[in-house]
Amino acid sequence: MSHKIIVPIGPYHPLQEEPEFFQLYVEGEKVVDIDIIIGYNHRGIEKLSESKHYDQVAFLVERICGICSSSHPYAYCLAVEDLLGGEANIVPERALYIRTMINELERIHSHLLWFGLAGHFIGYNTVWMWAWKYREPVLDMFEMITGNRNSYAMFKIGGVRRDIKDEDIPILNKMLDELTPALDLFRGAVMDDPVIKARLKGIGILTKEQAIDWCVVGPTARASGINIDVRRDEPYGVFDRIDWKVILEEDGDIFAKTVVRILELYESVNIIRQCLDKIPKGAIDADIKDIPAGEGIGRVEAPRGECFHYIKSDGTNRPVRHKIRAPSYMNVASDKLTAVGGTISDATITLAAVDPCYCCTERVAVINKGDNNKLMNGWDLIKLSQEKTLKLKEQYYGRLK
Amino acid sequence: MHYPKLRELKEAIKSLLSAPYTSRFPRQPHKPYERFRGRPYFHEEDCIGCGACFEVCPVKAIDMEDRVEDSCAKRKLTVHWDICICCGQCQANCITEKGIVLSQEFDLATTEKREDLKQSIEKDLVICESCGKPICPCDQYAWVAKKLGPLTFSNASLLLFYLRSAGLAIKEKFIPLKDKPLNRSSRVKILCSSCRRQAVIKS
Numbered sequence: 001m002s003h004k005i006i007v008p009i010g011p012y013h014p015l016q017e018e019p020e021f022f023q024l025y026v027e028g029e030k031v032v033d034i035d036i037i038i039g040y041n042h043r044g045i046e047k048l049s050e051s052k053h054y055d056q057v058a059f060l061v062e063r064i065c066g067i068c069s070s071s072h073p074y075a076y077c078l079a080v081e082d083l084l085g086g087e088a089n090i091v092p093e094r095a096l097y098i099r100t101m102i103n104e105l106e107r108i109h110s111h112l113l114w115f116g117l118a119g120h121f122i123g124y125n126t127v128w129m130w131a132w133k134y135r136e137p138v139l140d141m142f143e144m145i146t147g148n149r150n151s152y153a154m155f156k157i158g159g160v161r162r163d164i165k166d167e168d169i170p171i172l173n174k175m176l177d178e179l180t181p182a183l184d185l186f187r188g189a190v191m192d193d194p195v196i197k198a199r200l201k202g203i204g205i206l207t208k209e210q211a212i213d214w215c216v217v218g219p220t221a222r223a224s225g226i227n228i229d230v231r232r233d234e235p236y237g238v239f240d241r242i243d244w245k246v247i248l249e250e251d252g253d254i255f256a257k258t259v260v261r262i263l264e265l266y267e268s269v270n271i272i273r274q275c276l277d278k279i280p281k282g283a284i285d286a287d288i289k290d291i292p293a294g295e296g297i298g299r300v301e302a303p304r305g306e307c308f309h310y311i312k313s314d315g316t317n318r319p320v321r322h323k324i325r326a327p328s329y330m331n332v333a334s335d336k337l338t339a340v341g342g343t344i345s346d347a348t349i350t351l352a353a354v355d356p357c358y359c360c361t362e363r364v365a366v367i368n369k370g371d372n373n374k375l376m377n378g379w380d381l382i383k384l385s386q387e388k389t390l391k392l393k394e395q396y397y398g399r400l401k
Numbered sequence: 402m403h404y405p406k407l408r409e410l411k412e413a414i415k416s417l418l419s420a421p422y423t424s425r426f427p428r429q430p431h432k433p434y435e436r437f438r439g440r441p442y443f444h445e446e447d448c449i450g451c452g453a454c455f456e457v458c459p460v461k462a463i464d465m466e467d468r469v470e471d472s473c474a475k476r477k478l479t480v481h482w483d484i485c486i487c488c489g490q491c492q493a494n495c496i497t498e499k500g501i502v503l504s505q506e507f508d509l510a511t512t513e514k515r516e517d518l519k520q521s522i523e524k525d526l527v528i529c530e531s532c533g534k535p536i537c538p539c540d541q542y543a544w545v546a547k548k549l550g551p552l553t554f555s556n557a558s559l560l561l562f563y564l565r566s567a568g569l570a571i572k573e574k575f576i577p578l579k580d581k582p583l584n585r586s587s588r589v590k591i592l593c594s595s596c597r598r599q600a601v602i603k604s
Contacts, residue, residue, distance in 0.1 A: 056459035059488050133422055140434070147438040153488040161493070162436070188408070 004032070007344065009351075011040045022335075022351060029343045034336055049322040054080060054157060054291055057319065061309070062151050064324065065357055067113060070106045071302035072324070073155035074099060075309040078236055078298025080157045080291060083313060087236055092283040095159040100237035101275045102146070102154055103300065104268040108179075109138040110303035111261045111268075114355045115186065118258065121349045122199050127189065134182040137175050144168055159285030169276050176269055183265050190258055200255040204338035204350035207252055211334070218305020220331045220354045223260045224252035230301040242274050254353045291317070302327055304355050328357040431507075438487045439506040441480055443522045448500035450476050450524030450538035454491035460484055463491065467526065467535050474526035476538050482509055482518040497544065527562060529593035531583060531600070536593045539566075558591045 007024040019040035025033035045064055049057045061072040081087045087096070112135040119127025139149040145164055146152035154160050164172075190196055206216070211224035221228055229246045231239040247263040249256035293315040300307045305327030312321040331354040339350045424431070433439070455465040455478065462484040466477045480491075480501070491501045511518060524538040536542075536558075546553045546563045553559050564570035583596065585604040592600060 052459065055457070055490075059459040059486065059490075063486075143434045143437060145436075147434075147436045147489065148487070151486065151488075153438070153486075153490075161489070 009347075011037075018357075020356070022347075024339070024344060024347055026344055029345075031339055031342055031344055031347055034339045036332060036335055038332070046322050046324060050319055053317050054319065057322070058155055058157070059153060061324070062153065062155075064326070066150055067110050067357060068106065068302045068304070068307065068326075069151050070102045070154065071300045071307045072309070072326075074103060074236075075298040075300040075302075075307045076311070076322075077155050077157050078300065079296045079309040079311040080298075080313075082296030082298060083292065083294040083311065084157075084288065084296075090158055090286050090288070092159060092286055093280050094163075094282045095284045095286075096238050097275050097279040098145075098160045098164060098284065099155070100239065100242075101164075101272050102142075102152060102160075103237065104271045104275075105138060105141060105145075107268045107303045108265055109135050109142070110355075111265050112138065114261060114303075114352075115258070118349060118352060121352050122196070124196070127186075130182075131186065134179065134186075137179060141172055141175055144171070156285065157291075158288035159283070161285075163284050164279070169279075173273070173276055176273060179269060183262070183269070186265075187262050190262060197255065200258060200349070201251075201253060203254050203342060203346050204353055205251070205253045206334055206338050208250075210337050211252065214334045214337065215330050216305070216334050216354075217327050217330050218301070218303070219257060219260045219264065220305065220334065222247060223249045223256040225250045228306075230299045230306050234299055236298075236300065238275065238278075239271075241278075242271055244271050244274075254349060257353050291315070304328055304357060305331060326357065328354070332356050433505050433507055437505050437507065438489050439504045440482045440485060440487065440509065441491055441501050441503045443478065443480065443501050443520055444499055445522055447497050448478070448495075448522060448524070449497055449540040449544045450478060450522075451496055451500075451541045452476075452478065453494050453496055454478075454480075454501050457490045457494045459488060459490060460486050462486070469526070469528065469533065469535055474528050474535055476524045476526050476535070477521055478524070479519050479521035482520075483515045527591060529596050530590040531587060531592055531596040534593055536591070557589055558597065561589065561591055 005026045007026050009022040009024065011019045011021040021037040021040065023035040023037070024031050025035075045060060049060050052060055058073045058076060061076045062069045064072045078087055081090050084090055091099075112131045116128040116131030116135070119125070119131060142152060143149050145168070146154045146162060154162060206214075206220070206224050208225045211221050211226055216224070216226075217228065225248060227246060227248060230236075231244075232246055244267050247260050247267065249260050291313050293313055295310065295312040298309045298311075307327055308323075308325040310321070310323040311319050314320050334354060335351050335356075338353070339347050342350055452465045455463045462481045464477075464479040464481070466479075468475050468477065487503060489503055492498075492503050495501050509518065524540055526535040527537060527539055527542050528534070529536055539562075542559065542562050543566065546559050549559070553563055561570060583600040583603050587600045588597075588604055590600075
């Protein structure tokens with residue numbers, strides 16, 4: 001008979017940047033099963049957005065996630081514009097270019113952040129420091145365009161809130177030029193280093209069939225060979241007018257996921273360059289006053305995958321229903337396949353490989369009762385220990401009698 | 402196998418000779434970019450107290466409080482920096498465009514209480530001479546009169562306020578006449594919208 005041990009990770013753990021709870025069932029070194037328990041970060045944003053004006057909801061959904069803080073407002077604006085008649089018909093040309101640029105800049109900073117964390121998890125702290133060092137100029141670019149490093153407050157229904165100055169465009173181009181050698185460095189570091197290869201190749205494999213069955217999205221799906229990308233399948237912004245390609249890898253392991261993300265960085269830089277070249281002059285906002293009754297959906301390719309927003313309006317100035325589905329909600333479930341079968345030392349990087357973002361994920365909190373498994377907190381453990389002492393005492397004094 | 406080792410060596414020598422990337426923050430102050438959105442400040446001379454910022458703030462970081470007492474009527478606008486998300490909506494929707502302006506201050510650290518992170522300004526209110534309820538701040542009336550130009554003469558309340566502030570009409574001591582019914586003569590008084598409607602109908 002095998003001896004099964006449960007290794008709990010979380011909910012509050014120094015390894016993780018957000019509260020989440022993994023229970024790894026371990027036999028020896030091997031992970032035989034995993035339970036993913038989420039719901040520690042539920043904030044009721046969908047309900048809250050029903051109490052705010054359409055203009056104010058953009059600021060609220062921006063705070064769903066600190067890293068995807070342009071994807072959520074973008075998807076929300078697309079949803080509202082969908083019920084108004086479509087983004088391409090309403091939003092001015094210049095605003096479309098600015099929106100596309102912000103979306104791609106966010107992808108760069110998010111992938112660099114993941115890359116740093118992945119390096120940290122496998123013990124390459126140099127990679128961590130360097131990736132985050134080169135993430136700084138990207139955040140500076142955000143500060144220059146939008147006025148903040150994060151939470152950009154840039155998106156509004158019918159346009160953007162701030163314009164890009166003409167004299168900033170050469171500076172932005174120069175910053176992108178300085179970013180490219182750094183990306184080359186990372187590509188070299190990952191592709192050439194034998195240790196990273198040994199550590200990541202063949203670990204946490206998600207085959208194409210499994211990926212389709214578990215509905216994963218974004219880089220996680222593209223690393224398994226599924227050719228999906230909202231930017232190409234249902235173009236928003238100016239993605240249909242720009243020359244770029246979807247990055248695909250076939251292997252489905254963590255190495256493939258890393259390569260997909262690194263090559264996507266190059267594509268993003270390419271897209272931003274083209275946007276800066278082609279950006280036309282004109283208005284940035286189509287002054288929209290009233291939102292008619294109806295419903296609309298918005299889909300955006302966030303750095304982690306497809307981000308989906310649904311809006312139902314009854315003609316007042318507040319939404320009746322706002323539904324959000326963030327990409328990590330689909331991706332996190334695939335840990336159930338990838339982590340099982342590997343060793344416990346590979347578990348952290350496998351769990352981190354989908355770039356989980358729990359702030360985005362937690363839309364509904366479910367409290368599961370009637371389970372035989374019992375979770376113990378610190379006080380439970382103390383009580384258990386005290387009971388054991390009591391039992392021992394009884395035995396001891398019993399024998400004395 | 403050799404290539405990464407050589408690159409590492411090159412990087413090591415390079416980083417040995419170069420200055421540290423990080424800055425000594427408190428000693429060497431950080432200067433944000435020109436368009437950085439820092440904490441907002443009310444500007445006493447440009448703010449007219451209309452309360453547009455209070456209406457648009459997505460996080461309700463701005464409070465508006467009207468206080469009517471025997472001798473004075475004041476409107477108090479307070480911005481709470483501990484709640485503020487520096488989105489810039491207040492500045493974008495300010496009707497004078499300079500009443501509340503985002504500064505470049507990013508540092509909100511304080512040794513005081515969190516509740517003390519605020520700035521408030523007070524504005525005198527114009528009061529309806531019939532019912533005694535506040536109409537709007539004096540500065541806003543002056544701003545509207547200035548903006549309307551000659552059209553100010555079409556509104557009795559505005560005209561009277563304008564004449565009084567210019568010293569052309571007698572500044573009477575304000576006594577709200579709550580019991581006195583509105584008559585024809587009350588049309589030449591500073592009235593709120595509902596009282597004016599009643600006065601016009603009754604006369």
